[in-house]
Amino acid sequence: MRISLSILIVLAGSASKAGAQTTQHERDVETLRAAIVRSGEAFNARDHAAMMAPVARDLVLTYPGIPDMGYDSLSAGYRRMANPPAGVTARTVPTVEEILVSGDMAVIRITWTTTVTETTPARSTTRQMRDMQVWRREADGGWKLFRGMHFRNPPATPPALPSTTTSGG
Secondary structure (H helix, E strand, C coil): CHHHHHHHHHHHHHHHHHHHHHHHHHHHHHHHHHHHHHHHHHHHCCCHHHHHCCEEEEEEEECCCCCCECHHHHHHHHHHHHCCCCCEEEEEEEEEEEEEEECCEEEEEEEEEEEEEECCCCEEEEEEEEEEEEEEECCCCCEEEEEEEEEEECCCCCCCCCCCCCCCC
16 A cells, blocks of 8 residues: 555656646747737837847848848848838738747747738738747746748749640541
8 A cells, every 4th residue: 555655646746747847838839929929019019129029149040042140130120120111011910830849949830921001102012921930948038039931921823724725627
């Protein structure tokens, strides 16, 4: 009986540890999801400081066709976006597709749908960009974006119809 009680105590301790890990994992996923949502809100509010808040100083972003971008160049780009020309507004909505967390590292896949509206001439365009972001937990326990790949999601195009030929008899 004494051995059985000891085994139960050990198993109960292991089960509570597993539950705590699951709970921490769920908290991490929700924290990261909220950070992505806040990033979209900051963009829409043209809040440069809030846009840069989750970004690590050693950031490296890769965009097709241009040199890798660091913290300072991203910050400059966000400053330009935060001050668009008169009559131009841009709104973005993130769609989080996947958040994978392992210890102090996380990978997030996101589609950003951004609509730019101009008053003169009156027009609106929408584009989608895809992100693969790598985040790390910092010493203070917070999460920072430190690596990423960003690329345009081209609009779906219908498949070409096969050409048909007819022969007359």
